[in-house]
Amino acid sequence: MEPIIIVVAVIALALFFDFTNGFHDTANAMATPIATGALKPRVAVAIAAVMNLAGAFLSTAVAKTISVDLINENVHLGAEMVFAGLTGAILWNLTTWFLGLPSSSSHALFGGLIGSAVAFAGVNAVNFEKVVEKVLIPALFAPVIAGVAALLATRLAFVITARTEAQKKAGQTTGRGIFRVGQIFSSSLVALSHGTNDAQKTMGVITLVLVATGFQANGDHVQIWVVLSAAAAIAFGTYAGGWRIIRTMGSGLAEIKPAQGFAAEISTGVTILASSNLGFALSTTQVASGSVIGSGLGRKGGAVRWNKAGQIVLGWLFTLPASAIVGALSAYLVMAGPVGLFVDGIITLAVVITIFQVSRRNKIGHHNVVSEVEGASKAIASPKSIRAAAKAADAAKKSAERATKTASKKKGGK
Amino acid sequence: MTIKWDNLFLVAGTSIGAALLVVALFAVGVRLLTDARLAEAKAKKGDNAAARVEAISRTLSYIAFSLCGSALLYGIYLIVPAFHLSK
Numbered sequence: 001m002e003p004i005i006i007v008v009a010v011i012a013l014a015l016f017f018d019f020t021n022g023f024h025d026t027a028n029a030m031a032t033p034i035a036t037g038a039l040k041p042r043v044a045v046a047i048a049a050v051m052n053l054a055g056a057f058l059s060t061a062v063a064k065t066i067s068v069d070l071i072n073e074n075v076h077l078g079a080e081m082v083f084a085g086l087t088g089a090i091l092w093n094l095t096t097w098f099l100g101l102p103s104s105s106s107h108a109l110f111g112g113l114i115g116s117a118v119a120f121a122g123v124n125a126v127n128f129e130k131v132v133e134k135v136l137i138p139a140l141f142a143p144v145i146a147g148v149a150a151l152l153a154t155r156l157a158f159v160i161t162a163r164t165e166a167q168k169k170a171g172q173t174t175g176r177g178i179f180r181v182g183q184i185f186s187s188s189l190v191a192l193s194h195g196t197n198d199a200q201k202t203m204g205v206i207t208l209v210l211v212a213t214g215f216q217a218n219g220d221h222v223q224i225w226v227v228l229s230a231a232a233a234i235a236f237g238t239y240a241g242g243w244r245i246i247r248t249m250g251s252g253l254a255e256i257k258p259a260q261g262f263a264a265e266i267s268t269g270v271t272i273l274a275s276s277n278l279g280f281a282l283s284t285t286q287v288a289s290g291s292v293i294g295s296g297l298g299r300k301g302g303a304v305r306w307n308k309a310g311q312i313v314l315g316w317l318f319t320l321p322a323s324a325i326v327g328a329l330s331a332y333l334v335m336a337g338p339v340g341l342f343v344d345g346i347i348t349l350a351v352v353i354t355i356f357q358v359s360r361r362n363k364i365g366h367h368n369v370v371s372e373v374e375g376a377s378k379a380i381a382s383p384k385s386i387r388a389a390a391k392a393a394d395a396a397k398k399s400a401e402r403a404t405k406t407a408s409k410k411k412g413g414k
Numbered sequence: 415m416t417i418k419w420d421n422l423f424l425v426a427g428t429s430i431g432a433a434l435l436v437v438a439l440f441a442v443g444v445r446l447l448t449d450a451r452l453a454e455a456k457a458k459k460g461d462n463a464a465a466r467v468e469a470i471s472r473t474l475s476y477i478a479f480s481l482c483g484s485a486l487l488y489g490i491y492l493i494v495p496a497f498h499l500s501k
Contacts, residue, residue: 149430153437160441175448263437271429280421
């Protein structure tokens with residue numbers, strides 16, 4: 001049995017990864033309804049959080065078969081190895097969040113574990129065929145399938161609801177705003193399916209470590225406290241809302257109207273459900289990004305910001321190797337013994353805090369998630385405008401604080 | 415390496431087909447509902463034909479929306495393993 005402190009540290013890291021997974025992926029379900037105004041930002045993340053919480057409880061079957069088959073069976077996955085892998089996954093997830101890039105949390109997790117396994121047991125530890133089969137090929141097809149579905153569905157929606165000039169004169173509207181109502185349901189469905197899939201990965205990792213360290217006899221069940229804490233972590237993360245990524249997906253990639261939003265969400269939901277039920281697992285993030293691009297292309301006069309799309313694809317390419325590198329570096333530290341593990345933990349914590357601190361300079365929250373897109377793209381261009389944007393953000397924050405203060409005063413008065 | 419191309423194409427076909435079906439149904443619902451609203455205005459002025467158009471459009475649009483609703487329920491059925499893996 002390994003020292004309990006390592007096990008506790010791994011569980012804490014796994015739950016923190018679960019949290020980052022939640023706020024990284026809120027955008028998959030909720031970026032488009034927020035962008036079209038179908039749901040208010042905070043209502044949207046609250047619904048997504050509840051759906052993720054419910055989803056985490058609905059299915060614990062996946063947790064038992066966590067996809068570590070990327071790592072060869074003869075490699076012993078110890079607590080230290082998982083610890084190092086998780087640090088890689090967490091740091092990459094936070095980096096892409098800071099850059100506002102929707103990237104796959106599962107790929108980050110796989111990458112981290114792969115890097116750590118290579119450091120511990122050599123290159124032979126990794127089953128590269130499986131990596132191509134389960135990561136690379138799906139990554140190529142996920143956005144294409146969802147993109148084609150969303151493009152055609154958007155076209156169809158616009159054709160069916162189109163009006164002739166005469167009808168327009170007669171005062172007949174397209175009624176496309178009604179798609180907003182549909183969006184509430186379609187986005188909730190996507191959030192629910194996310195909860196049933198992603199919380200499982202954390203449960204799987206924790207269970208794996210508990211079995212490896214002898215705290216649990218075998219991996220044929222998931223302990224209730226593991227389910228509870230993983231569900232809570234992902235729901236809390238979802239509610240925190242990865243506003244940066246929501247902004248990228250909601251308005252950074254393409255301008256989304258209600259009919260497009262609905263088409264995109266339905267395409268995401270349907271593709272995820274088909275992939276998980278017909279035996280070809282696809283990444284939710286990649287599917288959702290593909291849907292948004294597809295629906296952007298589907299509307300006449302709709303433009304896709306290929307620049308941003310390119311950045312996102314670049315992020316996908318880097319996700320696995322980058323988290324693998326961090327995972328490997330972290331593993332070398334951990335292998336040095338308890339001191340190394342401690343140092344690794346401190347470094348990870350320091351980087352996490354730094355990213356959060358730096359992100360506050362140009363804060364994106366529910367208050368500015370929809371607007372200011374143009375400002376954001378300019379801010380990337382010059383440091384001067386970054387300062388201007390930061391100032392504006394500060395001012396917005398202050399006024400928001402004032403507003404909440406007066407609101408709480410009013411409440412207190414009652 | 416065993417890439418399950420069959421499954422991949424099955425997933426692609428099903429996804430595109432099902433997305434088109436659901437979105438088309440909802441769009442038809444939207445279209446019929448707006449048709450009904452327009453006819454309603456005329457019907458109020460005593461136009462009997464418009465009243466009939468309104469009733470038919472409205473009914474059909476509700477049917478389209480409920481079909482979308484059942485697609486949603488089927489989605490939930492697929493998501494929750496307890497519904498289909500318990501056997």
